[in-house]
Amino acid sequence: MSIATLHSRQENxxxxxxxxxxxxxxxxxxxxxxQDFLREQMKKYIGQRDISRHIIHRIYAKSGIKKRHTVIDDxxxxxxxxxxxxxxxxxxxxSTGKRNQLYxxxxxxxxxxxxxxxxxxxxxxNKTDITHIITVSCTGFxxxxxxxxxxxxxxxxxxxxxxxxxxxxxxxxxxxxxxxQSFCAAQPDANVLIVCLELCTLHLQNSEATDHLISASVFAxxxxxxxxxxxxxxxxxxxLEHFSTTIAEETEEDMAWTIGDTGFEMVLSSYVPDxxxxxxxxxxxxxxxxxxxxxxxxxxxxxxxxxxxxxxKVHQSCNLQPEQLAASRKVLANYGNMSSATILFVLKELLDxxxxxxxxxxxxxxxxxxxxxxxxxxxxxxxx
Numbered sequence: 001m002s003i004a005t006l007h008s009r010q011e012n013x014x015x016x017x018x019x020x021x022x023x024x025x026x027x028x029x030x031x032x033x034x035q036d037f038l039r040e041q042m043k044k045y046i047g048q049r050d051i052s053r054h055i056i057h058r059i060y061a062k063s064g065i066k067k068r069h070t071v072i073d074d075x076x077x078x079x080x081x082x083x084x085x086x087x088x089x090x091x092x093x094x095s096t097g098k099r100n101q102l103y104x105x106x107x108x109x110x111x112x113x114x115x116x117x118x119x120x121x122x123x124x125x126n127k128t129d130i131t132h133i134i135t136v137s138c139t140g141f142x143x144x145x146x147x148x149x150x151x152x153x154x155x156x157x158x159x160x161x162x163x164x165x166x167x168x169x170x171x172x173x174x175x176x177x178x179x180x181q182s183f184c185a186a187q188p189d190a191n192v193l194i195v196c197l198e199l200c201t202l203h204l205q206n207s208e209a210t211d212h213l214i215s216a217s218v219f220a221x222x223x224x225x226x227x228x229x230x231x232x233x234x235x236x237x238x239x240l241e242h243f244s245t246t247i248a249e250e251t252e253e254d255m256a257w258t259i260g261d262t263g264f265e266m267v268l269s270s271y272v273p274d275x276x277x278x279x280x281x282x283x284x285x286x287x288x289x290x291x292x293x294x295x296x297x298x299x300x301x302x303x304x305x306x307x308x309x310x311x312x313k314v315h316q317s318c319n320l321q322p323e324q325l326a327a328s329r330k331v332l333a334n335y336g337n338m339s340s341a342t343i344l345f346v347l348k349e350l351l352d353x354x355x356x357x358x359x360x361x362x363x364x365x366x367x368x369x370x371x372x373x374x375x376x377x378x379x380x381x382x383x384x
Contacts, residue, residue: 019184019230020381021177021238022125024348025118027110028069028222028335033076035065035336041075042216045084045091052208059217064308064329068220068336070201071106084204093206093262103140103199110223111135111146112153114195118225119154124234125227127154129191132161132183136172136196136340138257139203139264146195169257169368170304172196172340173224174243174376180228181240188230197223198339203263215266218307220336224344234383238351238362241377242290246283251275251371272306276367277313283373284363291377297361301325302346302378304366305332314365327353342366351380 039060047053073079083102086092094102119127133156135146147162163179165172173196180192200219205212228240256267288294295318303314305328315325327349335345343366350362360380367373 017185017188017230019181019228019240020233021240021347021351021378022227022229022233023118023122023235023237024224024226024344024351025114025121026222026224026341026345026348027114027117028338029071029106029110030069031071031073031075032067032069034067035060035063038068038075039217041085042213045089046206046208046213046216048208052213055210056213056217059213062308063217063336064305064311064332065218065336066333068201070221071102071199072201072204084206091206096259096261096263099202099263100140100142102202104142106202107137107140107146107197107199108142108149111149111195111197114197114223114225115150115193116154118193118195118227122227124231125191125229127156130156130160130193130227131187131190132163132180132192134163134165134176134179134192134194136165136168136176136194137198138167138169138172138339139198139200141166146197150193150195167257168340169255169372170306170337170339170342171366171368171372171374173343174245174364174366174374176340177226177228177240177376178243181243184228184230190229191231192228193225194228195223195225196339196341196344198341200337200339203266205263205265211267212265214307218337219266220338222335222338222341222345224341224348226344232383233381236351236380236382238347238378239381241379242287244283244286244375246279246373246375248275248279248283248371248373251279255367255369255371257369272367272371273309273313275371276310276373277317279371279373280314280317280365284365284375287363287375287377293361295319298363299360300350300362301328302343302350302362302364303328304343305329305346306337306342306367308332310367347378
């Protein structure tokens with residue numbers, strides 16, 4: 001399957017002044033469950049047929065995930081209040097309204113906690129320096145939007161510009177970073193706070209459809225924040241070099257995210273890993289051409305761990321060494337797929353690495369509805 005070249009857009013790497021990811025902070029809900037426990041819960045509550053129980057067991061066993069975090073407490077027998085797993089052995093299907101109300105209740109403090117942690121962990125940018133806030137989520141909505149909540153609770157300036165990216169899925173951190181880079185180019189003293197937060201587990205579906213079972217096996221809850229600025233970093237940082245966006249032809253039905261009467265319904269076809277593999281080479285070629293480099297020149301890879309099969313296909317397609325995907329596999333194992341926040345967990349793993357990173361080139365990739373492939377080149381910089 002070929003890439004729709006007319007749907008591919010590459011930004012000029014010389015258009016922008018230097019902008020840096022100064023730090024990344026991550027936050028997850030306190031509750032976490034082992035994947036093997038969740039597997040047995042799903043077999044008990046959703047696997048009404050032998051074939052369904054077999055599929056559930058296989059999907060969970062081969063997921064590459066050890067545990068996931070969630071704001072939902074009733075995945076365990078004595079959890080309360082009950083949302084999905086009822087004590088009588090039944091599985092309820094809350095309305096979209098009830099799920100979104102839970103999103104509002106659970107997400108608001110997490111938005112604020114993540115923003116506060118991101119600012120507090122930055123050695124050179126304090127809350128009075130923040131000029132823009134970009135919030136990202138596809139798992140719930142409320143207004144005023146999360147940026148308003150962050151400004152109110154952290155007592156930021158009321159003149160702070162705020163923007164919200166909604167319903168873009170797992171690749172949404174990339175357009176957020178591009179927006180931040182543009183703001184820094186237009187306003188050299190800008191300090192942009194980005195927060196991505198997803199509560200995917202609120203949208204568990206009472207369904208034996210394979211797409212829904214796959215979704216239930218990988219998605220989790222989590223948040224991540226970062227500060228992007230043109231000011232010179234005082235510690236190790238990631239310089240934003242170049243971005244590329246590509247839409248693969250005839251794949252729109254294979255990954256989609258729609259609002260139903262009982263939550264948001266994720267379509268995640270089992271063909272997605274193969275679609276990514278067949279389109280990946282053409283998708284990242286513009287980045288390589290822009291810098292006159294080859295895959296061999298890429299030191300490190302930050303790949304969105306949408307699932308084990310996706311990482312396996314990237315590994316095969318780009319002929320990578322196991323250590324080049326170690327950060328992505330570690331995040332998948334410990335957190336699962338937290339949609340837009342996940343790639344920031346991977347980038348944090350690389351940024352916090354103790355190995356010598358000066359001038360290291362990182363290729364970051366994420367995949368989402370469309371099927372859209374977002375990619376970015378970043379270089380690691382150490383203070384002089």
